[in-house]
Amino acid sequence: MGRKAKVEFDEAAPDIDLSNPYGDPVAMLDYREYLVREKWIKIETAKILRDRLRWCYRVEGVNHYQKCRHLVEQYMDATREVGWGKDARPMELHGPKKEVDSE
Template sequence: MLGKKGSTFKHAPEVSFDEIDYRNANDLKDAQESMLKEQFVKIEVVKIVRKALDNCFKVNGPNGYEDCREIADKYLALLPESRGTGYLGYQRNDPTK
C-alpha cells in the first residue's frame, strides 16, 4: 500500500538456494522468486544504460563515438551478466543438494 501516508514498501526476502530445504515448498518458492527478481533487476539496469547510450548518441551526433565511450563500455560490461536464465538450471545443478 503505497498510497497511504507513512506506509512503506515491503521488500521480498532475499533467499538463496544454498540456505533452503528443498522439501519445504514455501522456502523453495521464496528462493525462486528472489532469483528471478535479481535477474529482472539486472535486465532493467541494462535497458536503462542502453537508453542512456542512445540518448548520448542523439545529443552528441557525430562526436558520439568519442563522447559516449564510458557509457558504451559500461553497457558492454553489463551485457554478459544481463541474460535472464531462470532458476531451473541452478536449482537442478545445485551442489548442496
C-alpha cells in the first residue's frame, strides 16, 4: 500500500439558495460548516508553507533571496485568502446593502 500523491475529498459545497440563505436553516448550517472547514484547510496550508520558508531561510543563509523566492510567493498567495472578518466572508453572505440618504 503506497502513499497517495494527492489527498482528495469527495465532499462538495452543500446545495443552498444564496438569495434566501436563511430559508433552510439546516442547509445554511451545513454551508457555514463547509466554509469554516475550507478556511481551516487554507490556514493549515499557510502554516506548512511558513515552516518550509523558515527552514529554507536557515539552510540557505545569505542566499535565501534567490533560493527561497518560490516559497515566499507561495506563502504570500496562501495568506492573501485567509481571514476571519466580515470582509473575508463570501459576498453572498454579506446581506443587502443599506442605502444612505444624502440630505
